[in-house]
Amino acid sequence: MDFTLSKEHQMIQKAVREFAQKELEPVVDEFEEKEAFPLEVFKKAGDLGFLGPFFPDEYGGGDSDLLTNAIIIEELSKVSCSFALSVDVSMIYFGYNLLKQGTAEQKCKYLPSLINGETIGCFCLTEPNAGSDALSVQTSAVIDGDFYIINGSKIFITNAPIADHFMVVTRTGERQGIQGGTTFLLDKNTPGMEVVEMHGKLGCKSSPTGEIYFDNVRVHKSQILGAESGKGFIGMMNSLDMERAMAPALIIGMAQECLDRSLAYAKKREQFGHPISEYQLIQAKLAEMAIGIELARTYMYRVIWMVEQGLDVTKEAAILKYYSTKVTTSIALEAIQIHGGYGYMKEYRVERILRDAKLMEIGGGTNEIQLMIIARNLLKSRS
Numbered sequence: 376m377d378f379t380l381s382k383e384h385q386m387i388q389k390a391v392r393e394f395a396q397k398e399l400e401p402v403v404d405e406f407e408e409k410e411a412f413p414l415e416v417f418k419k420a421g422d423l424g425f426l427g428p429f430f431p432d433e434y435g436g437g438d439s440d441l442l443t444n445a446i447i448i449e450e451l452s453k454v455s456c457s458f459a460l461s462v463d464v465s466m467i468y469f470g471y472n473l474l475k476q477g478t479a480e481q482k483c484k485y486l487p488s489l490i491n492g493e494t495i496g497c498f499c500l501t502e503p504n505a506g507s508d509a510l511s512v513q514t515s516a517v518i519d520g521d522f523y524i525i526n527g528s529k530i531f532i533t534n535a536p537i538a539d540h541f542m543v544v545t546r547t548g549e550r551q552g553i554q555g556g557t558t559f560l561l562d563k564n565t566p567g568m569e570v571v572e573m574h575g576k577l578g579c580k581s582s583p584t585g586e587i588y589f590d591n592v593r594v595h596k597s598q599i600l601g602a603e604s605g606k607g608f609i610g611m612m613n614s615l616d617m618e619r620a621m622a623p624a625l626i627i628g629m630a631q632e633c634l635d636r637s638l639a640y641a642k643k644r645e646q647f648g649h650p651i652s653e654y655q656l657i658q659a660k661l662a663e664m665a666i667g668i669e670l671a672r673t674y675m676y677r678v679i680w681m682v683e684q685g686l687d688v689t690k691e692a693a694i695l696k697y698y699s700t701k702v703t704t705s706i707a708l709e710a711i712q713i714h715g716g717y718g719y720m721k722e723y724r725v726e727r728i729l730r731d732a733k734l735m736e737i738g739g740g741t742n743e744i745q746l747m748i749i750a751r752n753l754l755k756s757r758s
Contacts, residue, residue: 378676380446387443391425391450403455406581407727410574412461412537413581421492425451426466430474434486441679445624452628453635456731457582459625464533465489467621469496469542472614473560476601481560485540497534499543499587500611502527507744509544509615510608514589516545516557518604523547525559525567525592533738535585536572539563542600543589544607556608558600567592578730618739619692620678623699626735627672629728630703633710634664636725640714651713660709667702675699690752697745700735707732 380388398416406413420426428443430436437443444466452459470489473482473496488494505511514527525545535541540562547557561568569588576584596602600610638661641652651657678691707729711718718725736742 376677376680378673378680383439384443384446387428388446388450390423391447392453394420394423394425395451395454399451399454399458403458403581404721407455407457408580410576410580410583412583413458414537416458417462417495418492420451420462421490426462426492427470427486427490430470430486430490434482435490436486441621441683442676445621445675445679448621448624449628449631452625453632455581456625456629456728457579459628460579460582461495461534461537463622463625464498465496465538467618468498468533468614469540471617471621472498472542472610473600475614476558476610477560478602480597481600481602485560489540494539495534495537496540496542497532497538498614499529499532499535499541501529501531503530506531507741509611510553510556512544512546512556514543514545516547516559516594518547519593521596523557523559523594523596523599525589525594527589529587531573531738532585532587533582535570535587536583538570541568541587543587544611547604547607553608553612555605556611557604558607558610559594560598560600561592561594565592565594577733578727579734615740616687616689616692617682619696619745620675620682620688622735622739623671623675623695626699626703626732627668627675629732630664630668630671630699630706633703633706633725633728634661634668636723637661637664637710637713640717640723644715657713660713664706664709667706671695671699671702690749693740693745693748693752696735696739697742697749700732700742704729704732704736 398419402413424437425447428437428439429441432438448459448463473485489496500509502512516523516525543559543561545557546555548555567590571586573584641657642650644651674695678688678695681688710725714723714725717723
């Protein structure tokens with residue numbers, strides 16, 4: 376395994392970095408304040424090929440690898456975790472799942488516009504009483520001839536208020552556990568489906584979050600993801616591994632931004648007649664921040680490599696998500712400490728990164744769930 380970035384990877388990294396600084400940086404604070412998503416910037420990202428690098432070219436993708444996507448997400452997250460999060464949910468949670476599980480007709484219908492930024496997708500799993508216990512979803516889909524009738528609700532759904540397409544996990548039939556789940560593909564403005572935007576979040580304010588209500592929503596069986604009823608939870612479990620393998624890219628982007636800003640600040644901020652970067656306690660903080668970032672990024676590259684080799688990454692993806700989220704929250708706290716009183720103010724950005732980082736320890740499976748997954752796999756491998 377060689378994790379050295381190729382010239383192509385370095386070129387895309389530079390291009391996305393320049394795009395983020397030119398198009399995203401000037402508007403990020405405004406959209407965070409408004410709790411609104413910069414759709415025009417999203418569309419520009421699609422025009423430049425930043426939304427679908429790993430999709431086949433037959434759908435308008437870049438026919439590249441998953442590492443390219445991780446590089447893009449990391450660079451976007453350095454400027455705005457909110458923007459990177461919405462991109463990641465649309466392209467990985469919705470798009471990658473569709474690529475791997477959808478029918479040919481479904482892929483042709485949804486992927487091209489998703490990749491060029493004309494439409495946005497979301498993944499609807501969490502419910503008021505089903506978060507960490509994902510198999511306890513109560514949103515039901517009852518068969519009615521060639522149709523299904525969906526009733527229930529979802530909550531904390533990233534992109535829901537701006538989404539054009541919804542991937543909805545439901546319970547079908549009387550079976551419990553891993554059996555009896557079916558995932559449907561719905562479009563916005565579907566009769567009986569209502570989306571309510573949620574406000575007042577601690578962080579990631581410009582990544583829209585919503586509740587979704589389903590009241591006798593009638594969908595055709597052709598809208599089943601992959602066209603096979605009862606396999607939704609199995610596909611969901613496989614997709615969660617992929618999501619946990621890719622999400623750390625935006626987490627690591629935040630950590631890197633904290634380190635970069637802390638280095639710059641420590642060099643120019645003087646106390647007792649010297650830049651604070653000359654003091655060993657500050658140097659120790661910077662060194663520990665760098666260690667955490669390098670370990671997290673290198674392990675992410677390894678897990679992505681495993682995904683592309685078709686290997687099982689359940690344990691490794693859980694380790695990656697747990698470690699990267701914990702270390703990034705710690706790094707954000709240290710960045711604020713290095714900045715002192717200024718770090719507590721919005722102007723210096725690190726306070727926002729701390730608020731954004733906390734979400735990553737909750738969304739996509741809490742850190743406690745990651746520990747359970749790791750332990751379960753360790754015990755299973757030794758039984």
